[in-house]
Amino acid sequence: MQPDVWELEVGSGVRGLRVNTPTILDVSFSFTVRATDCGARLGQFETPHGTVHTPAFMPVGTQGAVKATLFRDVEELGAEIILGNTYHLYLRPGDELIARRGGLHRFIGWSRPILTDSGGFQVFSLAERRVIREEGAEFQSHLDGSRHLLTPERAVDIQARLGSDIAMVLDECLSYPATRDDAAASMQRSLRWAGRCRDRLIMLRTSPGPGDVTGTNPGQAQFGIVQGGTFQDLRDESVDATVAIGFEGYAIGGLSVGEPIDTMYSVVDATARRLPESQPRYLMGAGTPEDLVECVARGIDMFDCVMPTRNARNGQLFTSEGRINIKNARYAEDDRPLDPRCGCYTCRHHSRAYLRHLYMAGEMSAGALNTLHNLSFYLDTMRRIRDAIVFRTFNDFRQEFLRSVSRLPSDA
C-alpha cells in the first residue's frame, strides 16, 4: 500500500515531506551561511532543540555524559550541541530503555541539540572482536562479550529511538594506511550502506511497518559521510554519489586516523570544495586546536573530538601559549593561572600549583577542573573564529593563533 505521506505529516511534525527523488526529507533542519571570509564560513543551523552557530565544536558525551563535567557547566561554557555515541548507548543502558524515557535529551537532561554517530567507528575499533560483511558489522560487546549485528538499518533505528537532532549514516571506517583497492571497495560499500540508511529513514517516516520503531524526534536530520581514504579521486566519487542520495548535511569521515597532517588538510580542502555550499560540512573526529582553525579555513562548519576532555583527564591542558602538562614539576610552585587569557572558572580561581597538587593526589576535582578549562579553550576558540569571520579578520586571527599556540613551553 502506498503510504499517505501528507496525512502522516500532520501528527509527525515533519514538514513538507517528499518521497520522490531527490529524496530530501525536509525535516526541522535548515542551514544558512551568513558570511564568508578567506574560505571560512559563518553560519547557523536550526534543529528541533534550537540553533547552533557555526563553525561549531561538539563536546563528546560518549555515554550520555561529557566525562568529568556537568551539563550545567557545558551549557555555561556555551556549547550549543553535544555528540552522543550510539555504540555505547545501544549496549548500555539500551536504546529502547532510552526511548521509553522519552528519548536521549529528556533522559540525560540536556535540552540543546544532540548529534549521534552511527556506532560504526567504535565497532570498527574493536579489531578482532568484529566481522564486516555486506549486511553489516557483527561484533562482540566490550562489556559482556554478547554478539550483535549492526546493519545500516539498525543504526538508523537506534538513532531514531535516541532521538538525536542529527543522525549519522553507518559507514565503513578504514584504517590507515590502506591500498587504493581497499579504499575503493570500502568507499563503495559505504555508499551502498548510505543508500540503505536513507531508505530506512524515509520508511520510518512514511510507512512504519511491523516491528515498529518508536522514534522520539520526528524532526531528526540525517547526514551522509564521505569516504575514500587519502585518494582524492575516490573522495570526489564519494562526494558526488553521497550528494546524489541526498542528505541534510555531509561529513568527511576516515581522516585524523594517522595520516600526515598535510595530507589531511589537502583532502579536507579538496573534499569540502566539492560539497554543496548550502549545506553543513562536518569533519569527524578532528582534532587539535590548530586543526580546527586550519579546517575552518578550508570550509568546515562542524567538529567533534575527544581531545579536550580526554587530555584534560590526563593532565594535558591547552592554553593560548601552547600546551601544558600539569604533572611537570616546574608547576609545583607556579602561582599563575593555567592560561592568563582564559576566563573559565578554573583559571579564575586556581593556580597551576594547586591544579598540579590535585592531579598528583588523584583528586577527582583535578579531572573536573581540567576538563572545564580545556572545553572552555576549545569553545572560546570557536567563538573567536566566528567573531573573526564577522569582522573579516579571519586570516589575521589564523596567523596569530598558529603563532601563539605553537609558542611553547608545550611540555605536554
Ligand SMILES: [Zn+2]
Ligand atoms: Zn581556563
